[in-house]
Amino acid sequence: MKTIIANWxxxxxxxxxxxxARGTLLALRGRRILxxxxxxxxxxxxxxVHKVVARSVVFLGAQNLFWEDHGAYTGEISGxxxxxxxxxxxxxxxxxxxxxxxxxxxxxxxxVTQALANQLNVIMCVGETASERKSGEQxxxxxxxxxxxxxxxxxxxxxxxxxxxxxxxxxxxxxxxxVAEVLAMNEYxxxxxxxxxxxxxxNKIRVLYGGSVEGNNAYSFLREQKIDGLLVGGASVKLNQxxxxxxxxxxxxxxxxxx
Ligand code: PGA
Numbered sequence: 001m002k003t004i005i006a007n008w009x010x011x012x013x014x015x016x017x018x019x020x021a022r023g024t025l026l027a028l029r030g031r032r033i034l035x036x037x038x039x040x041x042x043x044x045x046x047x048x049v050h051k052v053v054a055r056s057v058v059f060l061g062a063q064n065l066f067w068e069d070h071g072a073y074t075g076e077i078s079g080x081x082x083x084x085x086x087x088x089x090x091x092x093x094x095x096x097x098x099x100x101x102x103x104x105x106x107x108x109x110x111x112v113t114q115a116l117a118n119q120l121n122v123i124m125c126v127g128e129t130a131s132e133r134k135s136g137e138q139x140x141x142x143x144x145x146x147x148x149x150x151x152x153x154x155x156x157x158x159x160x161x162x163x164x165x166x167x168x169x170x171x172x173x174x175x176x177x178x179v180a181e182v183l184a185m186n187e188y189x190x191x192x193x194x195x196x197x198x199x200x201x202x203n204k205i206r207v208l209y210g211g212s213v214e215g216n217n218a219y220s221f222l223r224e225q226k227i228d229g230l231l232v233g234g235a236s237v238k239l240n241q242x243x244x245x246x247x248x249x250x251x252x253x254x255x256x257x258x259x
Contacts (some may be wrong), residue, residue: 003035017048024037033257037057040089042063046082062090093145102223108145113205124161125188140232142189146193146196162208162228164207164209187228190202207226215241222248222249
């Protein structure tokens with residue numbers, strides 16, 4: 001199985017989101033084996049996009065949630081509200097929210113807890129900045145994020161959680177790490193998950209890669225068995241790019257099947 005998460009960020013309004021959702025469904029048509037595809041439009045488009053993807057193979061994801069169910073939290077959206085709209089997945093801990101909104105590991109832990117309490121599947125992002133990488137601290141950074149976020153979190157099923165390794169320096173920059181680096185980090189992430197979620201088999205938790213994924217580099221990540229999928233930002237709002245990424249996924253899945 002491979003998972004493709006399309007994070008549309010704040011790039012599209014309602015009309016464009018509906019068109020992209022329709023285009024995504026078309027891009028999946030006629031495939032022998034389907035990847036798991038989760039599209040994450042902005043909040044304002046969730047309801048309309050749900051009408052397009054309901055009863056399809058595509059899952060609906062949100063880009064964020066708040067850590068309380070309801071109350072006086074101006075401008076926030078709760079996990080319970082998301083489930084009302086047919087949302088099944090939620091991205092948590094994205095580096096853009098850490099950077100621009102000041103989200104801390106503690107806030108992210110509360111969001112993860114809230115998402116799980118509402119039966120939402122969590123896509124939790126981790127990754128180091130350029131300066132952390134330069135000083136060789138990437139593992140320590142990712143370890144700290146995982147340990148802080150999952151301290152005390154109870155996970156009932158490995159299927160509820162995906163980790164997206166997204167080096168901050170690779171997001172939206174056109175720069176990507178070597179596939180070998182991603183593989184080594186994925187293995188490291190699984191070793192930390194074994195410690196922080198001892199009741200889970202960390203090998204079963206999906207670990208994805210994200211950061212400047214495009215049609216022309218998707219295959220190099222996807223063909224690795226230990227990379228469970230991709231979190232795609234900029235390229236996911238360009239239908240031709242998204243289609244190329246889905247083509248690459250199908251190629252890998254078809255090859256795996258015929259082995
Ligand atoms: P990008 O974004 O694909 O545009 O680099 C990835 C992400 O932020 O999830």
